[in-house]
Amino acid sequence: xxxxxYVIEHKTTSKDIVPGSPYWQRLTLDDQVSTYLxxxxxxxxxxxxxxxxxxxxxxxxxxxxxxxxxxxxxxxxALYKTQRDVDxxxxxxxxxxxxxxxxxxxxxxxxxxxVRIGDEARVAAQNAWIYAQQIMAFRKSGNxxxxxxxCEAWGRFCEFWDVCTNQDTLENSLKYRKKEARNTxxxxxxxxxxxxxxxLPIISASALRxxxxxxxxxQYKYELGYETTERSGALHFGTLFHLxxxxxxxxxxxxxxxxLALSVRSDDRGKAIEVDAYDEQKARALMLGYHARWSETKMxxxxxxxxxxxxxxxxxxxxxxxxxxRGGKMDxxxxxxx
Numbered sequence: 001x002x003x004x005x006y007v008i009e010h011k012t013t014s015k016d017i018v019p020g021s022p023y024w025q026r027l028t029l030d031d032q033v034s035t036y037l038x039x040x041x042x043x044x045x046x047x048x049x050x051x052x053x054x055x056x057x058x059x060x061x062x063x064x065x066x067x068x069x070x071x072x073x074x075x076x077x078a079l080y081k082t083q084r085d086v087d088x089x090x091x092x093x094x095x096x097x098x099x100x101x102x103x104x105x106x107x108x109x110x111x112x113x114x115v116r117i118g119d120e121a122r123v124a125a126q127n128a129w130i131y132a133q134q135i136m137a138f139r140k141s142g143n144x145x146x147x148x149x150x151c152e153a154w155g156r157f158c159e160f161w162d163v164c165t166n167q168d169t170l171e172n173s174l175k176y177r178k179k180e181a182r183n184t185x186x187x188x189x190x191x192x193x194x195x196x197x198x199x200l201p202i203i204s205a206s207a208l209r210x211x212x213x214x215x216x217x218x219q220y221k222y223e224l225g226y227e228t229t230e231r232s233g234a235l236h237f238g239t240l241f242h243l244x245x246x247x248x249x250x251x252x253x254x255x256x257x258x259x260l261a262l263s264v265r266s267d268d269r270g271k272a273i274e275v276d277a278y279d280e281q282k283a284r285a286l287m288l289g290y291h292a293r294w295s296e297t298k299m300x301x302x303x304x305x306x307x308x309x310x311x312x313x314x315x316x317x318x319x320x321x322x323x324x325x326r327g328g329k330m331d332x333x334x335x336x337x338x
Contacts, residue, residue, distance in 0.1 A: 002337065002338075004047075004336065004337075005040070005046060005047050005302070005333065005336075006048055006050065006113065006336055007050045007332075008051050008333065008334055009052055010053045010242065010245050011027075011052060011054045012054075012055045012056075012238055012241060012242075013054065013057065014056065014059060016056070017054050017110045019110065024112060028114060031124045031128065031205055032050075033116060033124070034125065035124070035128070035204075035326060035328055037049070037050060037116055038310065039309075039310070039330060042308050042310045043303070043306065043308055043333070048115070049114055050113070052113075053331075054110050055108060055290060056109075058097050058100060058108070058282060058285075060097060060100060062087065062278045063093070065086050065087050066079075066084050071083055091281065093278050093281055094282065094284055097281070098288060105292065109289065109290055109293040122315045125313060126314070126316065128203065128208060128326060129312065129321070131203075131208050131211050132312060132323065134211065136323055139223075144215040145215050146164055146214060146215075150213045150214040150217070151164070158214070159228040159230075160217060170220070174229065175228060175229055176228060177226070178225050179221075179225050199325070200325045201323075201324055201325070205328055206328070236273055236279070237283060239273050240273045240279070240283050241283045241287070243261045243262075244261045244283060245258070246331075247261035248290070249332045252301050253295055253297075255287070255291040255295070259284065262284055262287065298336065298337040299335065299337070301333075301334045302332075302333045302334055303330070303332060305330075305332075306332075307327070308330065309326070310325060311325060312324045
């Protein structure tokens with residue numbers, strides 16, 4: 001295929017990621033592709049496409065000691081082979097995960113290039129414009145409606161379920177807090193840009209995804225700027241692993257830099273990432289497997305964690321929004337050879 005410039009988007013999932021699986025079929029219609037490709041152009045690049053860099057998280061759990069009351073012994077007094085008298089150590093757990101990944105790396109690491117051709121980019125831009133108009137209508141009416149079909153997903157209720165059902169309020173500081181930046185994908189812009197013009201709020205692919213899912217959820221997270229103080233272990237793990245990926249790409253594929261990021265266990269603001277020793281070992285095994293899978297790829301990293309913004313345009317009329325800009329933060333931009 002030769003050398004070409006790609007926008008890189010990392011995804012972690014527990015789902016099956018083999019080629020042709022439903023996971024990949026859904027991504028082909030993701031509006032994020034068009035948004036990021038346009039963003040790369042705004043930054044002066046000519047991207048060939050977006051490379052989805054997908055990592056499947058191992059589902060194996062640490063082996064814990066069998067409760068005393070459930071233990072069974074052979075006639076010789078030995079514990080059954082399927083039972084344990086002590087917890088598996090984090091190091092042994094990590095080694096077990098590493099062995100599992102090594103047996104079938106394609107089950108854990110897949111990449112695929114998505115391009116936008118014909119009307120696909122125009123349709124994505126039109127969708128963004130339509131949802132922006134909906135947000136403005138919700139603001140004008142003073143009502144962001146709930147989508148009750150979206151209250152439960154992935155086996156748990158939405159983080160704002162208690163607020164919507166009047167069991168709690170956003171003023172409960174033990175459960176909710178104002179985010180440091182209203183858009184978790186892009187820092188809040190300053191009131192004025194370098195040329196003295198007033199900056200508009202950013203509408204990102206993540207914000208569009210939330211307003212589609214539930215307008216009320218969008219209001220809580222993006223209009224009012226709230227987040228929950230309770231983060232699941234999966235979110236902490238995802239944050240830690242993403243920092244390791246960021247370090248790997250910034251260093252053009254240095255596993256030493258990635259493992260150092262894991263050992264520091266803090267984000268770019270110095271805030272500690274709360275993960276236990278087992279999750280740290282799982283992240284380490286996954287990062288080692290990732291490096292083994294992709295370290296031979298020829299690449300020249302041009303940017304990492306790169307923010308962008310530009311006008312939100314109605315492709316039907318070429319009208320420019322005076323309410324929003326379109327933007328986001330790309331994981332990386334790289335020249336790669338396949």
